[in-house]
Amino acid sequence: MTIYNLYLFDRDGQLLHYAEWTRNKQSGMTREEEAKLMYGMIFSIKSFVTKVSPVDLREGYLTYTTNKYRLNLYETPSRLKFILNTDVHAQGIKELLHQIYTQVYVEYIVCNPLCQLSKPIESELYAAKLDEVVKQSPAYASRPA
């Protein structure tokens, strides 16, 4: 089980933070272009799923799986989006994303009056704590898929 990378988007689609742990293949475009592509895709998929889904999607958690990886999206009611790419066998990602939200984002960004919520995150403390939370989760084993 491996965790590849994490994108954090705010309610307007701006990339607030990007962190990666294992990435063997680059996408060949700049960080901004990749972020816009990712956000646009998530927005389209969410709107598609809400229209087509036979059951009510209200959880804020969405995932899609390809042969090679799984994309997990956690969207808070305040429209903050955490997108975590993992390998296909990862378990417990919903709890991990919720943990990242409560123990890292809320603790270190929301409660810090000097961190503006609409600007990209520059706090090293946030990055360090995020790294710690992800590395100690059971989904992060060093065995690549």
Add this chain to the structure above:
Amino acid sequence: MSRQSMRANDPKKVSGELFTLTYGSLVAQLLKDYENVDDVNRQLERMGYNIGMRLIEDFLARANPGRCYDLRDTADKIQQAFKLYLGVSPSIGSWSPGGDEFSVVLETNPMAEFVELPDHCLGLRYSNILAGVIRGACEMVQLEVMAWFIADQLKGDNVTEIRVKFVKRLEDAIPAGED
């Protein structure tokens, strides 16, 4: 002192009195700076708005409430938040016939515990920060509301009452190039 031994159990909590007194000195300083009661009211509401924008994230993280399907759910969540953050249990009532307005009624207001309003400040909405908090928090979850005080124990009313009115639901911003 017994109070210190209680506090030692959770270093993150401060005493309620410290909070009340800090808020009081904040309002007193604002009055000194602005000298105009309406300006102070407006500033308090704005400060509350900024607080509410962040407080909602903390509330979502701690209480993990589900989505609200209608205004009654929202009223329940606001009640829950008052209990969580101020330790008071307000009652929700006075629903308008259309179901788009309601009142949050506080029997005691912990923020105004030691306060008496002097004669030259009778227009001051002392706890106006709470109205701003409600507005800011709701806006972050796509709900535009208006919140204002209609009764205040500091002015001689029986209870402190905040009126909340639903304005509209805010839609997600569509990313550029998607339309």
